[in-house]
Amino acid sequence: MAESATERRVEDLTSTGPPAALTRKPQGRSHPDRPWALLLLTPNLFLYALFIVVPIVLAVLLSFTSWNLVGAPKFVGLANYAQLFRDPMVPEAIKTTFVFLVIGTVPTVVLGLAIAVLLNTKVPFIGVIRTLYFVPAVVSFAASAVLWQWIYRPGQGILDYLLQQVGITGPAWLSNGHTALLALDIVGIWMELPVAILLYLAALQRIPESIIEAATLDGAGPFRRLRYIIWPGVRNITVIVVIVSTLAFTNGSFDLVKILTQGGPVNATTTLIYYIYYVAFDTVQVGYAAALSVLQVAMFGVLLGLLAAARKAAAR
Amino acid sequence: MRRVWKRGRLALRLTFVTVFGLVLAFPLIYLLLGSVMSTAQLTSFPPQIFPSGLHLNNFSAAWQYVQVRSVINSVVFTVAVVGLQWALCIMGGFALAKMQFRHKNLIMGSLGLSLFVPAVTTLVPTFIVAEKLHLVNTYPGLIIPIVAQTGFGTILFRQFIVSLPDELIAAARLDGAHWTTVLIRVVVPLAKPMSGAYCALAGVTAWNMYLWPLVVANTPSVQVLPQTLAPLASSTYGSQIPENVAFAATVITTLPMVVVFLIAQRSFVRGLAGSGVD
Secondary structure, eight states: OHHHHHHHHHHHHHOOSOOGGGGSOOOOTTOTTHHHHHHHHHHHHHHHIIIIIHHHHHHHHHTTEEOOSSSOOEEOTTHHHHHHHHOTHHHHHHHHHHHHHHHHHHHHHHHHHHHHHHHOOOOTTHHHHHHHHHGGGGSOHHHHHHHHHHHTOTTTSHHHHHHHHTTOOOOOGGGSTTTHHHHHHHHHHHHHHHHHHHHHHHHHTTSOHHHHHHHHHTTOOHHHHIIIIIHHHHHHHHHHHHHHHHHHHHHTHHHHIIIIITTOSTTTTOOHHHHHHIIIIISOOHHHHHHHHHHHHHHHHHHHHHHHHHHHHHHO | OHHHHHHHHHHHHHHHHHHHHHHHHHHHHHHHHHTTSOHHHHTOSSOOSSOSSOOTHHHHHHHHHHOHHHHHHHHHHHHHHHHHHHHHHHHHHHHHHHOOOSOHHHHHHHHHHGGGSOGGGGHHHHHHHHHHTTOTTSHHHHHHHHHTOOHHHHHHHHHHHHTSOHHHHHHHHHTTOOHHHIIIIIIHHHTHHHHHHHHHHHHHHHHHOOHHHHHHOOSGGGOOHHHHHGGGGSTTGGGTSOHHHHHHHHHHHHHHHHHHHHHTHHHHHHHHTTOSOO
């Protein structure tokens, strides 16, 4: 089943115990499998080491240097980390990151579950209706940005037109400091919702229909069915949905911000990840950008660690 | 009586999900409609929904803007990334799942670690590595650092292959089959659903990838479609490229993935749900 595989995948990233297949004792260096295993793994691990592990190590090393991409990096000790505490943009970017994350993730999870419950029925053509919900998942950030830029266009876009019909003058969504972040979140939710719906549908399809029917016959209303049958069935997957959306709304925020607002107006949409890019490429302070990167990874490492712990608790 | 009530509720539910689904799909439907409108029609206010005629010359203008070169680049990039990454991941996943050697946990752990490191944070160092290897503005420079992102895929395939019965592989080995033969003749066929799901997901990711190409490919000869498209989302583009042409260009870049999605929906659904087993 779809859900169990997803869970296994995440569990594997978080558990420290040996996977089941490894309980057979490895028979030491001379085991006859070893050369062939190495042959199969080497191309993979070589490229992974060169382009993933080496850059991670380099990023950590660069965070102790001052470098503008010209000449050799200069060792500056912990100066970049000290700068993290002095830079007023850091708390602001962290706040923006979390506001963006919460405004994006909460509706994604709630709407994702609600829509999945409504779509979880076996009638003809339900597949066609589901397709409507899934298609935005294949649209790129760049294409979404072109589309939404047009929808949000001040005084001309379809959103302002619809608001006018109910007597509201729309703000200049993307260039207004109060609405820009919300506007980006709406695009993010639109792109992320298909994944949430899919994950929830996979979980819901594991709840036998007979149980729901029996409960209905016993007089359980929609609310009690949700509370006592649906929720226990989707509790586990909810943590996965939260993890997946958290990754999407932190890493994914970069493309949206970069294409639609470039961090503006006046830093209103400068998330930490966009600030890292800005510091590295626009002000060319590579060492400081690396220190910011360490901060970003540490922060989300803790957050995802907490979510993984929540997952274990939910599984019990 | 009860039956009628139940039917009415189902109808209400279906109406609601259809309408809401159309609302969510509306931006894409409008993209398609707008791509065949005239500039005046698309920018009129109040907005028009249905085109009055088919302005197909938008597409020839958009094709000129997009450039055949970046379409070819995108296809080459996507096919190469998916093909190479799939091969690396299934080979590595197989070794980790069914072969005996040491330090498997260490390897799995370090492969998993990369999932929590956002690409932006290692962008400069990755660029430095590419530059030292003289890969900037080349196809290998565009492709290989992305192929190297094997963390997720290797773990995914390892999880799937571990669930295949050991007896199957032991039997083939006893018959004298070599490990590579077992991989090609036994594992690859059995892992087909997983491979479909993985390739669907990796394909969309590669086709839509923006950040790495933005940094490593800064000449038109190696640029990919998202790079060509991104400037059209800035609020000032209207003066150079008419909106309807921008819409047509967006259709050109998005339609291939939508069509592939509609054809291979099962694989996509499995891929997005993170699983190869139904």
